[in-house]
Amino acid sequence: MRTARAAAILAGLAVAVAACGNAPTTTPDNASSSAPASDAGGAKTLQGVKLEVAAKWTGDEQKNFEQVLKAFSDKTGAEITYASTGEDTGAYLGPRIQGGSPPDVAILPQPGLVQQYADQNALKPLSDPVLQEIDTNFTPYWKELGSADGKPFGVLIKAAHKSLVWYRAQAFEDAGVQPATTWDELVKNAQTIADSGTAPFSFCGASGWTLTDLFENVYLSTAGPENYDKLSKHEIPWTDATVTTALEKIQQIVGKKEFVVDGASGALQTDFPGCVDKVYGTKKSAMVIEADFVAVSAVQAGAKVGEEAKYFPFPKVGDTAPVILGGDVAVIMKDSPGAQELVKFLASKEGGEIWAKLPGYLSANKNVSPDNYPDELTKQLGQTIVSAGDAVRYDMSDLAPSAFGATDGKGEWKVLQDFLRDPSDIKGAQAKLEDEAKKAWK
Secondary structure (H helix, E strand, O other): OOOHHHHHOOOOOOOOOOOOOOOOOOOOOOOOOOOOOOOOOOOOOOOOOEEEEEEOOOHHHHHHHHHHHHHHHHHHOOEEEEEEOOOOHHHHHHHHHHOOOOOOEEEEOOOHHHHHHHHOOOOOOOOHHHHHHHHHHOOHHHHHHOEEOOEEOEEEEEEEEOOEEEEEHHHHHHHOOOOOOEHHHHHHHHHHHHHOOOEEEOOOOOOHHHHHHHHHHHHHHHHHHHHHHHHHOOOOOOOOHHHHHHHHHHHHHHOOHHHEOOHHHHHOOOOOOHHHHHHHOOOOEEEEEOOOOHHHHHHHOOOOEOOOEEEEEOOEOOOOOOOEEEEEEEEEOOOOHHHHHHHHHHHOHHHHHHHHOOOOOOOOOOOOOHHHOOOHHHHHHHHHHHHHHHHOEEOHHHHOOHHHHOOOOOHHHHHHHHHHHOOOOHHHHHHHHHHHHHHHOO
16 A cells, blocks of 8 residues: 555656557456467567456556556567556455456565465466576565565566655755764754754654554664564564664654654644645645655645755664665466566566656666666666665565554554554563564464
8 A cells, every 4th residue: 555656756746758658458358378478589479369467556557557568568469458456456356366267467566465375376386487587687585575485476576665754955954954864863853953943753653554664664774684584574573672672763753742743643643645744735844754655745745856855865773774665576377478478578677677767666676777767866766776785675564464564553553653652661562563463473
């Protein structure tokens, strides 16, 4: 749910993008074919092959993805149908899997679903050419995200950058502060901004996932990538000292009333994007900690990105500069050479660069040059992803069972909301997190 908005970022900002070409035709049912994949010469050897692709995207994001599919169709001759799953991908795919009529290729918004569908024998193994394409273009970490029990079933084809702090330029100028590069600087700046008469932080407490994003950035920076991986799999408990350290750091900014616009009670009644409006609309606050898709809401609030609405990388809290991504994984549910060839194309440098030239896209493909992105904002974000290399990590809550990391009013969301309300009891919050994790990983 949190990465869906990233689709619209540049659609609202890069208005000069050329209009979409003819999108693939959508029909109720298309059976896949076992025709041979296209040859190295680019001949249309998938002529007559029909493939169905299901993903959550609608609107401009769907149109942009359909341009990528059209490029594949033009190259191979395959005819592709697009079906939108809506936000609840599992609710859409579940009945189709049970009924024996899944799409040929599905785009999953959470890596946790890869394991879930692999356990149901609903995913088809990737061919050697697809695996070779993944090994060429992605770090081992991204390959692991598309795997279940060590076996690759998918490839992360689209990313969202979640390690950013957005700020209102005038608020920083009024307080005489510059973007922070360390956590201590951020806390110091917050005090200076508060002293100038503006609440430094706007929190989207009603949208629990934003609080998990804050925790994940602090934890990755203080505990490091290895512990991040362990905690994401519940291989270490939430009562661990590394979690204590992260919550102590967060306490430094949520524990001061003057740091939180409208106080904790107001923050807990503010959803995303309401928290963005408090920075750029009503101008009651100076900063909001969230992903690249803040740009859309900032524009809707009347701010111009790059002028009044600016961002800086999430500051280092410990030894690691955190770079956390969300994203979408392509998997094969109905095997055929055509489906394999499509996933190979989506994993390729060629496919990534076609998509990168369109609004609202970031790639984890290390061979897709940031120069392909249509504006400076996206080029900078894309370069950050590439430069982070093996230290980049996926959104932890999206790796967890949904009962713990992705359910409104339950699990991690609820405990962190309670912590925002009363950040004085760190050990109590850890005990609750561990209790919820034990239930979810049972």
